[in-house]
Amino acid sequence: MTERRRIKVDYLARVEGEGALDVTIDGGQVTDVRLKIFEPPRFFEALLRGRHFTEAPDITARICGICPVAYQMSAIHALESACGVTVEGPLRTLRRLLYCGEWIESHALHVYMLHAPDFLGVHNVVEIARSQPAIVERGLRLKKAGNAIVALLGGREVHPINVKVGGFYRLPSKAQLRTLREQLAVAREDALATVAWVAGFDFPDFHRDYELVALRHPAEYPFNEGRIVSSRGLDIGQSEYHDHFEEHQVEHSTALHCRLRGRGHYHVGPLARFVLNHDRLRPLAREAAASAGLVTDCRNPFMSIVVRAVEMVQAIDEAIAIIDVVELPAAPAVAVEPRAGTGLAATEAPRGLLHHTYRISADGLIEHAQIVPPTSQNQATIEDDLRAFIAPRTGLPDDDLQWQCEQAVRNYDPCISCSTHFLDLRVTRR
Numbered sequence: 001m002t003e004r005r006r007i008k009v010d011y012l013a014r015v016e017g018e019g020a021l022d023v024t025i026d027g028g029q030v031t032d033v034r035l036k037i038f039e040p041p042r043f044f045e046a047l048l049r050g051r052h053f054t055e056a057p058d059i060t061a062r063i064c065g066i067c068p069v070a071y072q073m074s075a076i077h078a079l080e081s082a083c084g085v086t087v088e089g090p091l092r093t094l095r096r097l098l099y100c101g102e103w104i105e106s107h108a109l110h111v112y113m114l115h116a117p118d119f120l121g122v123h124n125v126v127e128i129a130r131s132q133p134a135i136v137e138r139g140l141r142l143k144k145a146g147n148a149i150v151a152l153l154g155g156r157e158v159h160p161i162n163v164k165v166g167g168f169y170r171l172p173s174k175a176q177l178r179t180l181r182e183q184l185a186v187a188r189e190d191a192l193a194t195v196a197w198v199a200g201f202d203f204p205d206f207h208r209d210y211e212l213v214a215l216r217h218p219a220e221y222p223f224n225e226g227r228i229v230s231s232r233g234l235d236i237g238q239s240e241y242h243d244h245f246e247e248h249q250v251e252h253s254t255a256l257h258c259r260l261r262g263r264g265h266y267h268v269g270p271l272a273r274f275v276l277n278h279d280r281l282r283p284l285a286r287e288a289a290a291s292a293g294l295v296t297d298c299r300n301p302f303m304s305i306v307v308r309a310v311e312m313v314q315a316i317d318e319a320i321a322i323i324d325v326v327e328l329p330a331a332p333a334v335a336v337e338p339r340a341g342t343g344l345a346a347t348e349a350p351r352g353l354l355h356h357t358y359r360i361s362a363d364g365l366i367e368h369a370q371i372v373p374p375t376s377q378n379q380a381t382i383e384d385d386l387r388a389f390i391a392p393r394t395g396l397p398d399d400d401l402q403w404q405c406e407q408a409v410r411n412y413d414p415c416i417s418c419s420t421h422f423l424d425l426r427v428t429r430r
Helices: 044-048 053-063 068-082 089-120 125-131 133-154 174-199 238-244 270-280 283-291 301-325 374-393 398-410
Strands: 020-026 029-036 213-216 227-230 245-248 257-260 341-349 352-360 366-372 424-429
Touching: 020 374, 020 398, 029 374, 044 053, 044 366, 053 068, 053 352, 053 366, 068 089, 068 133, 068 341, 068 352, 089 125, 089 133, 089 174, 089 301, 089 398, 125 133, 133 174, 133 301, 174 283, 174 301, 213 270, 213 341, 213 352, 227 238, 238 245, 238 341, 238 352, 257 374, 270 283, 270 301, 270 352, 283 301, 301 398, 352 374, 374 398
Parallel strands: 020 424
Antiparallel strands: 020 029, 213 227, 245 257, 341 352, 352 366
């Protein structure tokens, strides 16, 4: 007899965007898993064509309300590369400070509002607030601290408007930075407490042999510069990206899948950054990781919530260090004149590697744009995870299986709208 069971969840809670998951189990075996991203394409790459290159940071910031800085910085670095400009000194340092703000607010949102409820057995953060209000208040303080950095350097918390090719439109004052430091000192203690909190969660015994991919810098934990490296020996300059990575269309998704040429699927995000760059963490973050029991070759995607907490410590500690030593430059930006050429750049968005390619004309018009978000790069790997995760759990009741599948997807903090674009879950049992 063939048993058919269907679980339908119209929208997966606690992710950004909409999609579906179809799982087919035949005779107790998982025969098909499809993470179906069906939001309509948003055509940002087409919107950029014909626009002046100086407009790209403001346009790309609209791709995501949670990680707009990542989109701006990837665009800016690629366009500066096309124009033969490298921004160094205090302006580069202030860009790292801005990126710190985005990591703090994005990780705080994910850890407290989106992912922690899974580990606590509740459906949303409101239920946590009812029983443990102090914990939610701590998460909100962290989110607010990250937002404060983005607002000061970016002009506003969402879709920043103060970032430009070459630097910034205006610079903060020393007094504003000092005020920010006071808030960050409190946030640093909150972040350390967060690491201790999430380290106590119960994690499934689930480990995957990923090819992990991230940026790696000679001296820094990666934000916006570095070579692209992997856990299996890849080590390339950013300009070599297209020689090794490729996108391809699958029928069930409006987001392109990605793979390493001749190697297959790969994993980007906090777990990849930590494994490939744990020796670049600041001492406080390194101590926090050790106290949380994170092994330096961690391959359990469920422990990504711990890595995000450690990265909050890293970002806050670095932000304070920057504020303590940075000397504000005389001008908010360096001049960038257009020239015909192609520029490529990748930065580390909170969710992982984010790549941009631009070709511009001699008069500065964008002729070609390609944006490869972290979630689209991880989409096939999420399907691989689910296939392996569901296999020993096929005997679970549908409600329990659905809950655990959703949690496995949320390990990646997917931004489905960015990638287009969860969750209508259908399980077919035969």
